[in-house]
Amino acid sequence: MAELVLDPDIRLWVFLPIVFITLLFGIIRHYVSMLLHVDPKPGVEEIKDGQALLRTKHLRENGGYIPKQSFLMRRHFFNDEETGYFKTETRSVKTPLNAMDPSMAMTMVKGTLTNVLPMIVLGGWISWVFSGFIITKVPFPLTLRFKGMLQRGVQLTTLNASWVSSMSWYFLNVFGLRSVYSLILGQDNAADHTHKMAEQMSNPVLSGKQDTNKIFKEQSEALQVTKHHDLLANASEEMLRLQLPLIQDPRQVTSANKKTQ
Incomplete structure (x- = not known):
């Protein structure tokens, strides 16, 4: 079978435009996500609990650098059966049924508008404008199992599996420009589709809220069995x-x- 010879204009009018459009669209999506993003403000209880857990961790790890009486006083503050913080403070646990609130719903809508919908629109536009093009070839042979992944939109059974169609090239750019996005926009960028898709899969409504009472119990037990060892004796x-x-x-x-x- 004769080897295909591509028109050089395909590189200028199909290959490079798909790369530039995908890269530019990701950068625009990043800045739009930054404009729509609102950091959730923690409540008073969340701040108190976080500080208490942090103090408990430091006490268990660095309690040997303070006198034994000071260590016992701090442990009494957390673990006393009548007045201890971990014994008296109780938190209500939200179930998945009542975990939905308006702010969470708005966050999900914004995530859909800035991640899923633009990807569908851009993919449909590229499929309509650049449909049916063979634009490049991978430099190593592949089996026929790769034809469905690398030759989307091109139904040629006799075509070598190493050739790449325009639609497949777009999907390769969507998931292959992560390093370029990290170089231009930083590590925590909104243009990384894989990161955003993972956030969509881990739905916060289904996961619910952490059981703070269970965490208090675990920390209380860990602090109770911690013994004081004077590290400054010698x-x-x-x-x-x-x-x-x-x-x-x-x-x-x-x-x-x-x-x-």
């Missing part, structure tokens, strides 16, 4: 040991030992 001896190589006169060593005693 601090003076360690400091003296580090200073000994710097002391040249033996009389200074004797005087330093007397001070520590």
Whole structure:
């Protein structure tokens, strides 16, 4: 079978325009998403709970750097059966049925308008304008299983599977320009379709809210079994040991030992 020879004008009028249009559309979608994005403001309870969990973590990890009495006072504040924070503070858990609120619904609508709908519109326009073009070829042989992925819109059974159609080239650009978007717009950009599709799949309505009471119980149990180990008990001896190589006169060593005693 004779090898296909592409018209050089296809590179200028089909291949490169699809790349530029996809890249420009992603940049525009990023800035539109930034204009429509509104950061949710946490409530007072969320801030209090977050600070309490952060203090508990620091107490468990760095409790050895404070006196034992101070450690026990802080643990009493969190774990006391009558007045402890983790024992008296209770939070209502939202079920998936009542987790929907107007702000969450508006966020979902904005996500659909800025991610799903533009992708459908641009894909339909490219399919209408550049339909039926063979624009490039991958530099290695492929099996027939790849024809459906690389030759969308071109129904030629005798065509080599290594050739790429215009529609398949568009989809390759949609998922292949992630590094370019990260270079131009930064890591956390709204032009990355894979990131946005993952957010759409993990629906916050179905996942519901975290059970804060369960987290309080786990942190309380972890703090209760934490023992205090004084990490500064031998601090003076360690400091003296580090200073000994710097002391040249033996009389200074004797005087330093007397001070520590």
